[in-house]
Amino acid sequence: MAEPIPAGHVGDRLLPGTAAPIMTGAPVPGGADAVVRIEDVLPPRFGQAVGDRVSFTAPVDVGTFVRRAGSDVSSGDVLLPAGSPLGAAQLGALVASGIDRVRVADAPRVLLVSTGSEVRGAGETLGPGQVHDANGASLAASLRVVGADVRVRTVADDVAAFRSVLAAPDHAGWAPDLVVTTGGVSAGAYEVVRLGLGALADDGLADVWFGHVAMQPGGPQGLATVAVGPDGGRVPLVAFPGNPVSALASFELFLRPVLAQATGLRPVRRGRGRAPLADAVDSPPALHQVRRGMLDDVGRVVLVGGPGSHLLARYAEATVLVHVPLGVAHLDAGDEVEYEEIG
Ligand SMILES: Nc1nc2c(c(=O)[nH]1)N[C@H]1C(S)=C(S)[C@@H](COP(=O)(O)OP(=O)(O)OC[C@H]3O[C@@H](n4cnc5c(N)ncnc54)[C@H](O)[C@@H]3O)O[C@H]1N2
Numbered sequence: 001m002a003e004p005i006p007a008g009h010v011g012d013r014l015l016p017g018t019a020a021p022i023m024t025g026a027p028v029p030g031g032a033d034a035v036v037r038i039e040d041v042l043p044p045r046f047g048q049a050v051g052d053r054v055s056f057t058a059p060v061d062v063g064t065f066v067r068r069a070g071s072d073v074s075s076g077d078v079l080l081p082a083g084s085p086l087g088a089a090q091l092g093a094l095v096a097s098g099i100d101r102v103r104v105a106d107a108p109r110v111l112l113v114s115t116g117s118e119v120r121g122a123g124e125t126l127g128p129g130q131v132h133d134a135n136g137a138s139l140a141a142s143l144r145v146v147g148a149d150v151r152v153r154t155v156a157d158d159v160a161a162f163r164s165v166l167a168a169p170d171h172a173g174w175a176p177d178l179v180v181t182t183g184g185v186s187a188g189a190y191e192v193v194r195l196g197l198g199a200l201a202d203d204g205l206a207d208v209w210f211g212h213v214a215m216q217p218g219g220p221q222g223l224a225t226v227a228v229g230p231d232g233g234r235v236p237l238v239a240f241p242g243n244p245v246s247a248l249a250s251f252e253l254f255l256r257p258v259l260a261q262a263t264g265l266r267p268v269r270r271g272r273g274r275a276p277l278a279d280a281v282d283s284p285p286a287l288h289q290v291r292r293g294m295l296d297d298v299g300r301v302v303l304v305g306g307p308g309s310h311l312l313a314r315y316a317e318a319t320v321l322v323h324v325p326l327g328v329a330h331l332d333a334g335d336e337v338e339y340e341e342i343g
C-alpha cells in the first residue's frame with residue numbers, strides 16, 4: 001500500500017503492484033488504472049500502513065470506477081447552444097466548466113393591463129359587483145415563466161385612463177416591448193380596450209384588429225400595434241378576453257409559443273400527446289373546444305370541471321389542456337384526444 005489520497009490531493013505515481021487508499025473525487029494517480037471499492041478489499045476498511053499488503057475479492061477490470069476527464073464535456077465541445085435558458089443544470093454545468101460569466105438576452109419587457117371597472121387588486125376589500133385581479137396574477141406568472149420582465153397595471157373602463165397607461169406605462173421610464181391586455185374586447189357598451197384602441201387608431205397611433213377565433217374559451221381576440229411611452233414608439237399589443245380561463249388559455253395557445261421562440265426557450269410548446277378519454281364529452285362543433293383535464297393512473301384523460309371560462313379554480317387543479325377539434329360534437333369514453341401539458 002502507498003500513501004492515502006484524500007479528495008483534493010494528487011497522489012504520487014503508483015508503481016506496478018501497488019495500490020493507494022483513495023477517496024471519491026480524488027484524481028486517480030499516475031500508474032493506476034482502476035479503483036476498487038473498499039467493500040471489495042481484504043481487509044475491507046481504510047487504515048493500512050504504507051507497505052501493508054491487501055487483496056481484492058474479485059479480479060478488477062481496467063477502468064473500473066474511473067471517470068475519465070472529458071467524458072461529460074471536453075475541450076472544444078459546445079457546452080450550451082445559444083438561446084439555452086439558464087436553469088439549474090445549465091448554471092451548474094457552466095460553473096463546473098470554469099465559466100462564471102455569460103452573455104444573456106434581454107428579458108422582453110411586457111406591460112400587462114387588466115381592464116374593467118369591477119377589477120380590484122389582490123387582497124383588496126371588494127364592494128358589490130367587484131372581483132379580484134386574477135388575470136394580473138395568472139398572466140404575470142405565465143409571462144415570467146417564459147422569461148419576461150412584467151409590469152402589471154389595472155385600468156377602469158375609461159378610455160382616457162387606458163390611453164394614459166399606454167402613454168406612461170411606468171413611472172421609472174421603463175417602456176414595454178409588448179403590451180398584453182385582458183378584458184374589454186367583446187360586444188358590450190363599455191369595452192375599454194376596443195374603444196381605447198379605436199380612439200388611438202383614429203388619431204393615427206394604432207393599427208387594430210378585433211375578431212373572433214373559432215375557439216372556446218378564448219373566442220374574442222384583438223391585435224394591434226400601438227404607440228407607447230413618452231417617445232410614442234410602436235409596439236405589438238395582444239388583447240385577450242377577460243374571463244380568467246379564456247385569458248390563460250389564450251396565453252398558452254397563442255402567446256406562449258411566440259414568446260418562447262422569441263426568447264429562445266425550448267421547448268417552445270410543452271409536452272403533448274394523445275390519450276383516450278375517461279368519459280364521454282360533448283362540444284359545440286363550430287368551435288375548437290379547449291377543456292382542462294388530468295391523466296389518470298392508467299393514462300386516460302379525465303376532464304376537470306366544465307367548459308365555462310370562469311372555472312379558474314378547476315383549471316388550477318388541471319395538468320393538461322385537452323383539445324376537442326372543430327367539427328366534433330361528441331366523443332365517447334375511450335376516444336382519443338390530443339392534450340398538452342400546462343405548468
Ligand atoms: N354580447 C356578447 N357578450 C359576450 C360575448 C359575445 O360574443 N357577445 N362573448 C363572451 C365571451 S366568449 C367572452 S370570453 C367575454 C370576453 O369579454 P371581454 O374580453 O370584454 O371581458 P370582460 O367583459 O371585460 O370580462 C369578462 C369576465 O371576466 C371578468 N374579468 C375581467 N378581467 C378580470 C380580471 N383581471 N380578473 C378576474 N376576472 C376578470 C369580468 O369581471 C367578467 O366577468 O365576453 C362574453 N360576452
Ligand code: MOO
Nearest residue numbers: 217218219246309
Ligand atoms: O371565448 Mo369566451 O373565452 O368562451 O369565454
